[in-house]
Amino acid sequence: MNKLKLRQQLQQFFLEDIGERDVTSDLIFDVNEQGEIVFLAKERGVFAGEEIIKSGFSILDESIQYELHLEDGDTFEKGDKLAVVRGHVSSLLKGERVVLNLVQRMSGIATTTREAVEILDSSYTRIADTRKTTPGLRMIEKYAVTCGGGVNHRFGLYDGVMIKDNHISFAGSISKAVEKVRAQIGHMVKIEVEVESKDQMLEAIEAKADVIMFDNRKPEEIKAWIPLVPNGIMTEASGGITLDNLAGYRDTGVDIISLGFLTHTIKSIDISVKVNIF
Numbered sequence: 001m002n003k004l005k006l007r008q009q010l011q012q013f014f015l016e017d018i019g020e021r022d023v024t025s026d027l028i029f030d031v032n033e034q035g036e037i038v039f040l041a042k043e044r045g046v047f048a049g050e051e052i053i054k055s056g057f058s059i060l061d062e063s064i065q066y067e068l069h070l071e072d073g074d075t076f077e078k079g080d081k082l083a084v085v086r087g088h089v090s091s092l093l094k095g096e097r098v099v100l101n102l103v104q105r106m107s108g109i110a111t112t113t114r115e116a117v118e119i120l121d122s123s124y125t126r127i128a129d130t131r132k133t134t135p136g137l138r139m140i141e142k143y144a145v146t147c148g149g150g151v152n153h154r155f156g157l158y159d160g161v162m163i164k165d166n167h168i169s170f171a172g173s174i175s176k177a178v179e180k181v182r183a184q185i186g187h188m189v190k191i192e193v194e195v196e197s198k199d200q201m202l203e204a205i206e207a208k209a210d211v212i213m214f215d216n217r218k219p220e221e222i223k224a225w226i227p228l229v230p231n232g233i234m235t236e237a238s239g240g241i242t243l244d245n246l247a248g249y250r251d252t253g254v255d256i257i258s259l260g261f262l263t264h265t266i267k268s269i270d271i272s273v274k275v276n277i278f
Contacts, residue, residue: 001051001139001140001143002139003051003055005139006051006052006055006139006140007055007059009136009139009140010052010055010056010059010098011059013098013102014056014059014060014094014095014098017094017097017098018094022090022093022094024093025089025090025093025094026090029089029090029093031088031090032088033088033089033090033277034086034087034088034089034277034278035086035087035088035089035092035275035276035277035278036084036085036086036087036092036275036276036278037084037085037092037096037273037274037275037276038081038083038084038273038274038275038276039053039081039082039083039084039085039100039103039271039272039273040079040080040081040082040271040272040273040274041076041077041078041079041080041081041082041269041270041271042078042079042270042271042272043078043269043270044075044076044077044078045075045076045107045108045110045111045269046073046074046075046076046107046110046111046113046114046147046148047070047071047072047073047074047075047076047082047107047110047147048072048073048103048106048107048109048110048143048144048147048148049072049099049102049103049106049107049144050068050071050072051072052099052102052103052106052140053066053068053083053085053099053103054066054068056095056098056099056102057085057087057091057092057095057099059095060091060094060095061087061088061091061095063087063088064085064086064087064088064091064092065085065086065087066083066084066085066086067083067084067085067086068082068083069081069082069083069084070082072110072147073110073147073148073149075114082103082271089277092275096273100271100273101268102140103271104268104269104270104271105137105140105141105144105266105268106140106141106143106144106147107144107268107269107271108266108267108268108269109141109144109145109147109148109262109263109266110144110145110147110148111148111269112148112261112262112266112267113127113129113144113145113147113148113149113150113262114148114149115243116148116150116243116246116259116262117148117149117150119243119246119247120246120247120249120250120257121247121250122250124253124255125249125250125252125253125254125255125256125257126150126151126255126256126257127149127150127151127256127257127258127259127262128145128150128151128152128153128236128256128257128258128259129141129142129145129150129151129152129153129258129259129260129262129263130153130238130258130259130260130262130263131153131154131155131156132260132261132263132264133263133264134263134264138155138156139155141263142155142263144263145262145263148262150262151256153256153258159189160189160190160192161181161185161189161190161191161192162192162193162194162213163177163178163181163191163192163193163194163209164194165194165196165215168194168200173203174193174195174200174203174204174207174209175203175206175207177193178191178193178204178207178208178209179207182208190210190211191209191210191211192209192210192211192212192213192236193207193209193211193212193213194213194215195212195213195214195215196215196216196217198225198228201214201225201228201229202228205228205229205230205233209233210233210234211233211234211235211236212229212233212234212235212236213235213236213237213238213258214235214236214237214238214254215238215239216238216239216240217237217239219248219249219251219252222235222237222249222252222253222254223251223252223253226252226253226254234255234256235253235254235255235256236254236255236256236257236258237249237252237254237256237257237258238257238258238259238260241257241259242261246259
């Protein structure tokens with residue numbers, strides 16, 4: 001996760017929440033009053049958000065000190081103390097809601113990803129995310145996926161070519177679409193083609209796609225088609241895959257299974273904040 005970009009994003013999040021000032025905390029507490037906030041888990045999960053806690057409070061007050069009780073990717077149980085942050089009470093109160101919201105969401109994504117990895121239980125096929133992220137939070141949410149044991153798909157439209165059904169329809173064919181792209185991009189950019197049938201897969205192979213995505217295909221279809229794909233072409237399964245049917249894709253032989261729900265339909269982990277005044 002890019003720390004410079006993270007600090008810029010956190011600054012915007014704090015500006016959105018604090019505005020001109022925190023009128024409640026600023027009027028109640030003396031500027032020198034000290035205290036601490038303790039992050040406590042209210043349910044089991046996988047932690048993600050170490051850098052959020054480190055960078056978040058320091059943006060508001062460089063004198064704030066933190067004590068992390070676990071690292072990103074660690075599992076915690078209900079009742080576990082996740083972190084303690086100490087410093088000026090007014091600064092702690094200004095930052096705790098933004099930090100808490102992000103840590104809860106990131107830990108929810110990491111927890112769901114870990115569950116998917118464990119259900120798939122494969123030493124070969126990897127779990128990946130998609131672009132179905134919250135606008136403005138893509139870097140943070142994709143980082144959380146890696147904390148849960150997943151890997152990242154492309155970050156945006158700019159860092160990889162994915163030729164989908166609409167591109168194919170407008171271009172006229174998979175071959176034409178790949179040919180046009182291949183003639184204009186550099187050798188470092190991969191071309192992925194989404195296929196919905198065996199004939200489309202064979203056309204993508206003939207066009208020398210770098211990655212073939214099996215879109216909304218059943219495990220038995222993918223398993224039957226995989227032997228036809230040359231070793232130099234990566235394969236991906238996506239669409240219609242849930243935690244309930246994920247195990248059925250374990251033996252299909254695909255390299256990647258991408259799951260949109262890792263970031264767009266997750267439940268944040270319930271974490272509370274306990275306040276202590278010195």
